[in-house]
Amino acid sequence: MPDRQPEPWESTAPGPFVTMERARGTVEIHALGEQRFGVKAPDSEQVVVGYEHARQRARALASALE
Numbered sequence: 001m002p003d004r005q006p007e008p009w010e011s012t013a014p015g016p017f018v019t020m021e022r023a024r025g026t027v028e029i030h031a032l033g034e035q036r037f038g039v040k041a042p043d044s045e046q047v048v049v050g051y052e053h054a055r056q057r058a059r060a061l062a063s064a065l066e
Contacts, residue, residue: 016040021060022065027058041065 016028025042032038034048037054039046041061048054 018055018058020062022062024065027062029054029066036044 013026016043021029027039027041029030030038030040035049035051037048037051039048041055041058042065044061045059046057048057
């Protein structure tokens with residue numbers, strides 16, 4: 001079986017793997033490992049469990065910045 005490249009959220013890369021730029025700020029998702037993700041917005045920083053939860057939270061924060 002060939003080696004597969006990890007998805008961006010499966011890595012422990014130091015930077016965000018998702019960035020959403022809006023008129024009033026930027027929302028980022030960072031992989032923290034063990035299915036934990038940091039969701040950062042100008043006025044909020046949260047740690048959530050599960051990629052889907054992180055994606056939903058980031059979208060909600062980004063829509064508030066439009």
